[in-house]
Each structure stands twice: as structure tokens, then as C-alpha cells.
Amino acid sequence: MSGVRHDYKPKASVAAMPRRRLSRGLAFARAWLERLRPAGPLSRRHVAAVVSLVVCAGLAGLWLDEPAIGKTENPASERESSRVTALPLPLPARSDVLAPGPGRDVVLPAPAGDAEALPEPEPDPPVVPDPVQRVSLEVKSGDSLDRLFRRHELSVGDLHRLLALEEVAPHLKRIQPGDTIEVAHDGPAILSLTRRITEDRSLLVEAGEAGFVASFLEHPVEIRRARATGRITSSFYAAGLAAGLSDGTIMRLAGIYAWDIDFALDIRGEDWFAVVYEEIWQDGEKLRDGEIVAAEFNNRGRSYRAVRFPDEDGRASYYTPEGDNMRKAFLRAPVDFTRVSSNFNPNRLHPILKTRRPHQGVDYAARIGTPIMAAGDGRVLSAGTKGGYGRTVVLQHGDNVTTLYAHMSRIAVRGGQRVKQGDIIGYVGMTGLATAPHLHYEYRVNGVHKNPRTVDLPKAEPVPAARREAFAAATRPLVAELEVLGPRRLAAADTP
Ligand SMILES: [Zn+2]
CATH class of the missing domain: 2.70.70.10 (Glucose Permease (Domain IIA))
Structure with missing residues (x-):
């Protein structure tokens, strides 16, 4: 049986968003270094110290009021910043706020030609690499979120801030071996986290200017109808596979008839079946088979038809076309x-x-x-x-x-x-x-x-009288489909 797939496809814009906050700070840091370099050689430690200072300052700057910063913008600094950084969102305004006054007017050397004139012609290494790293956290047996985060050297403080969000906790707290959680991070800092919570929904938490923000992504699934027929030659299971049914659908089909047919002992060579079932598709790919909506099983010349019909609470059961419940008080066979x-x-x-x-x-x-x-x-x-x-x-x-x-x-x-x-x-x-x-x-x-194989078994509740009309309307087309599906397909298969 195919399980639920956990493939994460966050939208591009969504993935890029958490980069903003840090890239701004880092862009500023790079701008700073560009300014400093012409003044003289810097030891590696010195550079590192400056980078961390500036990053801190840059991040601190993010908490400043946005409109106030915007007002200090000027065309000169804008030009500068766009030159020094290739990061997606440079932060021109920050340099105006935080850079020392005279620095603003320093004329930067042209990158290529003048470089050789510098006292220490170091190659220009990427001072700050792209800060966004991505990792898939795979939950193993015995893992807690805390453990998972520590193993990947991610901030446990961020984890606790995430879990403090009302919308996040219920979808993140419970983890099981085999689950995966997608994380974008910069060092230990969490930029975003995605987790599939249902087949068609993901939780997305992003680091924003005012802390973590949670949202949900939809992954709509499409339900298609499929049909199959098969004649049993060796075993029901083999016939099911030959008809293109998945393991799960074969077992579901046997499950519908578990009260009528003893699949262990009563199946004969001329038995046949027809089945109308759902397939679940997502993003143009088939995920798995869904529910069986109608079926017919011909066992030793006697046909058993079943149609699926939901009750008022949406819970579906299988009924005969006459509205009798397929379920009975006893299974025909007490073993698989x-x-x-x-x-x-x-x-x-x-x-x-x-x-x-x-x-x-x-x-x-x-x-x-x-x-x-x-x-x-x-x-x-x-x-x-x-x-x-x-x-x-x-x-x-x-x-x-x-x-x-x-x-x-x-x-x-x-x-x-x-x-x-x-x-x-x-x-x-x-x-x-x-x-x-x-x-x-x-x-x-x-x-x-x-004889447990032939004894008349007490039946479960039929379709209630009040729902008979709805039942007839919903299942009439299914019965009509069964009417032709089995005989037509089987006849086609028998024609050379
Ligand atoms: Zn015995």
C-alpha cells in the first residue's frame, strides 16, 4: 500500500521571504567591509570581529522604525550599496543610519584595475556566503524536537519561540520516526520551517521582522475515477494485480466482501470482479488509490454488488444497490x-x-x-x-x-x-x-x-428510510456503470 507522500513544494516567493531580514544585515556588513578595506590591511580576526559587530548592528537596525529609515535614503548611498552586494535585498538605508558620517563620502576604488595598487592584494573572497542553508530534519526513533534541533545545531531558543505560537504547537509537537521537517536557516538561526501536516496542507513558519509568523500552504489534490475488471485464474490477489489494482485496493475490495465471501477458501477459477475506484492526484502525479465507489464480485456464479454511500456525518459505508448494509455481524473468515x-x-x-x-x-x-x-x-x-x-x-x-x-x-x-x-x-x-x-x-x-461459510448472518443497519431517496439518486449511476462494466470489459478481454 502506498503511504502518504511527504514532498514539500513551498512556493518560490515563500522560500525567499525569510532571507530578507538577514540578507539586509549582511548586505550592510559587506558594504561596511568594502568601505574599510581601502584604509589598510586587516587581520582575519579583525575582519571577523568587524563582521560580527556589523551584523549585530545591522540586525539591531532592523528593529528601527522602517519609515524613519526610509527618509534618510539618498541616491549616492543607494548606488554604493547596489555595487557592493549581489544579495537579493540590499539595504541602502541602513548604511545611512549606521555608517560613520565621513565614510559616506569615501570614493571607492574601482574593483578591477585599482586592486593591484592596494597594499595587500588579497583575492576578493566572498566575505559572507549566502546565509540561507536548507536542511531536511529526519525524525528518528527516540527523537524529540529538542534533540533534532540540537543534532543539526539549530537554535533551541528559536524552537521554543516557534512552539510558543498558538497555531504552530499542535502541528509540530507530535513527531514520529520517518517524519521530515524542512528548515531554512542561517547558522543556528531559523529562517523558515515547513512541515506537511496533511496530504494537502503544510505548516509554514517564517522569521519576520516581529518574530515568527505561521501560515498554511495548500496542496490541492484531485480525485479521478478509474475502472478495472478481472477474471480469476489462479488467485484473487494475482487477478487484482493483473487488472492493475494496487495492494491497497485489492485489500479494500476483499474488505467490502469480508462478510459475504470467504476469500481464503471460496474463490473459484471462473470468478470475476469489476471495480470503480478513486485515484488521488496532486501536481500532475498520482499519489495513490483512493476509495472504491462501486464494485461487483461474481463468486461461483452469484453476483454481489456494492456501492459506497456516506451517512449524514460523512462516514461512508458499503451497501447493496437495494440499500442493505454489506457489513454483517460476522466475518466469513477470521484470518487474512x-x-x-x-x-x-x-x-x-x-x-x-x-x-x-x-x-x-x-x-x-x-x-x-x-x-x-x-x-x-x-x-x-x-x-x-x-x-x-x-x-x-x-x-x-x-x-x-x-x-x-x-x-x-x-x-x-x-x-x-x-x-x-x-x-x-x-x-x-x-x-x-x-x-x-x-x-x-x-x-x-x-x-x-x-457451516460458517454459508450460514445466514445477521445484517448491520440498512440505509435509513429518510435517506433512501438520496441513496437511490447517488447510487443509480454507479449501478448503471456496473451493469455494463463487468460484462463489457470481460467480453472484450475474451475476444481474441
Ligand atoms: Zn478442523
Whole structure:
């Protein structure tokens, strides 16, 4: 199954914005150095000291009132500044405010020709490199934000200032291994931080003139419809792949029919399926498959159609075209069908007792340790060793139905415990009278064994009467599509 992608594509303007504050200060620093150099040689330490002083002064200057600075601008200094810096946003005004008065009138030497005349003809190294660095912080097991920031030598003070923002904390505090956080920084100082918070939304925090500011970026996704059909030749899973379905869609399709069809044991060679599903696209790329909106599964000549329909709270369920819920009180098979080996004959001569015992249940051959699910909601009636059944769990469902799961390697529930359909209650093993690892599963109504693969199962709530009209309107086109999709595609595939 494809996971959610975390690709960050902040807009160009957005990425450039946090550069402003520092680049202004640095532009000023460079201007300063340009002024100083002609006066005489400077030791490296001296230069460094001046740079840091000037950067501090420059940053301090940023807190000054913008309009006041603007008024001091003059054309001469503007020309100067544009010469000394290639950084995106030079700060002409700053030199007027902070540079010593006479410096303003110093005539700078032309860069090329006069350079040789200088007492110390150093090559002109980039005094201050582009301050913006970018790093992808990858969250590893055991990481906290604090740790992550320290590892990358980023300011923990900035982190705390970020987290102090009301909009940021809920989207940044919780991190998990595998998450990534994109950071633009200048040394330890955070310039901007981006984190994908949902598939179509990112958090962006930028350093602004008055501290950090948070905003959200939208990454709209587009939902497209896709269709596929397949005929089963070897296995349902293989047929799904051959039809171009992803793992996730194959499992979702089996999930829709988990109450009707035993995918582990009931699939036959002539079975076929048709499915209409969503694909999620973003920026012209397919991210993953979305929900199945309609499906048909033809099992042993009988067709099961399902359509998706949301309730008033937006939670969708699958219904038959008649409005009956596809969900039922019991799963057909209490083990994942992909883990069951189909060539298994439960009616063999009992290898230990050498008799053909009446077989009252269904056997699923699977590896030791394969999880066993509760077929329905209920309560654990017993959990423990039970003679030839080995380690066994019995569940009570309502007043009259019990289910039994035998030969477990390990039991995962206790007597009296409540369980939900699909909960793991134990693991496949071969305890008791068993010669190979398998799950022996029984279904009894009022103490009488029923075939769990064919017994009529109690149904979940159908579409409520008040929603019937909306249901019919929403699902009619889907049913019409199914009407032609399966037969037409399959016929086309059969024609040489
Ligand atoms: Zn059995």
C-alpha cells in the first residue's frame, strides 16, 4: 500500500521571504567591509570581529522604525550599496543610519584595475556566503524536537519561540520516526520551517521582522475515477494485480466482501470482479488509490454488488444497490485470506486417531503466528486448553451464537473480556490434535454447529428510510456503470 507522500513544494516567493531580514544585515556588513578595506590591511580576526559587530548592528537596525529609515535614503548611498552586494535585498538605508558620517563620502576604488595598487592584494573572497542553508530534519526513533534541533545545531531558543505560537504547537509537537521537517536557516538561526501536516496542507513558519509568523500552504489534490475488471485464474490477489489494482485496493475490495465471501477458501477459477475506484492526484502525479465507489464480485456464479454511500456525518459505508448494509455481524473468515494456503483437506483420515472424525468446522492452513480475528463483537466465554482442540478461545455473541477458534499457538485474550469484530484474539498454531499449523473455526447457533461459510448472518443497519431517496439518486449511476462494466470489459478481454 502506498503511504502518504511527504514532498514539500513551498512556493518560490515563500522560500525567499525569510532571507530578507538577514540578507539586509549582511548586505550592510559587506558594504561596511568594502568601505574599510581601502584604509589598510586587516587581520582575519579583525575582519571577523568587524563582521560580527556589523551584523549585530545591522540586525539591531532592523528593529528601527522602517519609515524613519526610509527618509534618510539618498541616491549616492543607494548606488554604493547596489555595487557592493549581489544579495537579493540590499539595504541602502541602513548604511545611512549606521555608517560613520565621513565614510559616506569615501570614493571607492574601482574593483578591477585599482586592486593591484592596494597594499595587500588579497583575492576578493566572498566575505559572507549566502546565509540561507536548507536542511531536511529526519525524525528518528527516540527523537524529540529538542534533540533534532540540537543534532543539526539549530537554535533551541528559536524552537521554543516557534512552539510558543498558538497555531504552530499542535502541528509540530507530535513527531514520529520517518517524519521530515524542512528548515531554512542561517547558522543556528531559523529562517523558515515547513512541515506537511496533511496530504494537502503544510505548516509554514517564517522569521519576520516581529518574530515568527505561521501560515498554511495548500496542496490541492484531485480525485479521478478509474475502472478495472478481472477474471480469476489462479488467485484473487494475482487477478487484482493483473487488472492493475494496487495492494491497497485489492485489500479494500476483499474488505467490502469480508462478510459475504470467504476469500481464503471460496474463490473459484471462473470468478470475476469489476471495480470503480478513486485515484488521488496532486501536481500532475498520482499519489495513490483512493476509495472504491462501486464494485461487483461474481463468486461461483452469484453476483454481489456494492456501492459506497456516506451517512449524514460523512462516514461512508458499503451497501447493496437495494440499500442493505454489506457489513454483517460476522466475518466469513477470521484470518487474512492472503495468509491462508488453499490446498488443505480437512476431511483427511485423522493422522493420530486413525479415524475419520466428523468435522464440525472450517480449517484454515496458515503459518504459525498468523493472527486470528474475532469474527464478530462479543465476549470471551473461555480461553485456555481444551483437550484435542489445544489452546482454544470461545466467543459468545449476543444470546445464541458462539464461535470457537482452536489449535492456537498463543491466546491473546482472557475469559470475560469484550472483543470487537476484527480484534486479534490469538495466533495460529498446532496445539492439541493437529499435525500441521491451522486454525479450526466453528460457528454454533444455540449450540448447534452451522457451516460458517454459508450460514445466514445477521445484517448491520440498512440505509435509513429518510435517506433512501438520496441513496437511490447517488447510487443509480454507479449501478448503471456496473451493469455494463463487468460484462463489457470481460467480453472484450475474451475476444481474441
Ligand atoms: Zn478442523
